[in-house]
Amino acid sequence: MGERHKNIKPINDLVVKKIFRNEEVALQFVKDIFDLPAKSAKLIEGNQIFTANSNVASDFNIAVDILVELDNHAQVIIEVQLAKQVFFINRIWAYLCKQVNDNIEKLKQNEDEKLAIYKKLPPVYVAAIVDQNYFDGDEAISTFLIKEESRNTELKMYVDSNTKKMPLLKIVFLELKKYKESLNNDYKKIRWLEFFGNKQYTSEPDDVLVQADNLLNLRNWSKEEKLMYDEITRQQDHYWASLAYAQEEARATGLAEGRAEGRAEGRAEGRAEERLDILINLLKDGYISPEVVAEKLNISVDELDKYL
Known part of the structure; x- marks a missing residue:
């Protein structure tokens, strides 16, 4: 099966940011990949794009920096990596820790009660869309959580007025090169491998995915x-x-x-x-x-x- 789009790479920095500036697409991606109940998503960071004369060699380490905030308080960092890096996982951890720290500092400025800081502290998750393989095995989607070693009990947290606990940590890797038509994962997740991997869809795309695909059509882009x-x-x-x-x-x-x-x-x-x-x-x-x-x-x- 050939590529859906011949003249564009869906995981290019500019393209990814254009995709996730559409908050309906961002919401659906996050809901599908993280299984999070959310009704809306807001792009907090991700509008910064290279200028034509930027130094790609130095800028490329921060090529994608997208932060989506959901109405259920969760925040999701979306990172894209084209070439395999030895310290990419370290970098993801640094981004995640920095975001948690930034959230604490903002709450300190706005909250009088110290306990309110912990009550309102949102969980931060990471989606890593990678064009090279990082893990052994054939699984194209890998989800990492914090679990108790012997009982396999997941560590969760309450957030503000939510009655249900949310995962304390969740990091999901989408390894695009491991995509095969025979993958057994939930198709709501698989379709994002097809989307970012520029593969033909194996099931009829819904309205949100059609909307995302339209963003890849260069005829809809401005001259700039x-x-x-x-x-x-x-x-x-x-x-x-x-x-x-x-x-x-x-x-x-x-x-x-x-x-x-x-x-x-x-x-x-x-x-x-x-x-x-x-x-x-x-x-x-x-x-x-x-x-x-x-x-x-x-x-x-x-x-x-x-x-x-």
């Missing part, structure tokens, strides 16, 4: 949006091409060793420095671990500090 999308796509293609080259260089062994005898020593040292720069940059961007870099450079992890 089209120009921005073209420029961002060009920059990102260049970035990924450069990264792929750097990763290939980093994997190659002996960039500075095993060269033909007689080459100038200075040239060999220059290539060794180039290899070092590539490895350090990949480490800083989270694409390889400190252990891998240390092994490549034949040094200890502690010795890496002098290069960072």
Whole structure:
């Protein structure tokens, strides 16, 4: 089965933010993925989009930052990741913790009673839509909760006037490359794998999904949006091409060793420095671990500090 849309990638930064600015689409996505009872959703963050002359290489670490707030007080962070990063899960945890802390600080400013802060503190969840696989196995949708180790009892919390407890923590990964037509998950969830993976729908889409699909139709975009999308796509293609080259260089062994005898020593040292720069940059961007870099450079992890 071919792609639904030939000229657009649904998990591009600009496209994702355009999709979730539609609060009806955002609400349905959150309800489907998290099984949350909610009647409305409000986009709190997610309007910030790259400018045409932005530095994708440095900006890309914060490419998507979407925060949706539901009428039942829950907040959902939606993150999209195109390339696999070693520290992506750490980054998700940092985003989640920061949002909880920000909520506490806001409540401190608005609430006189200290107990009211804890009463009104909302749960924060994360949806991670990833274009590369992070977990073993064939499951395309992975849901993580906090549960008691031996009894498997889920940890929940009350929020304000809600009579039902809500999960204290919920992180859902949608691994797009694991999508298969034969997946047995609830189709309300599967259809979002099809949507963001740009697959043909295996069931008739409802009105909300049709509405979301219409947002992917470039004919409905303004001239400014089209120009921005073209420029961002060009920059990102260049970035990924450069990264792929750097990763290939980093994997190659002996960039500075095993060269033909007689080459100038200075040239060999220059290539060794180039290899070092590539490895350090990949480490800083989270694409390889400190252990891998240390092994490549034949040094200890502690010795890496002098290069960072």
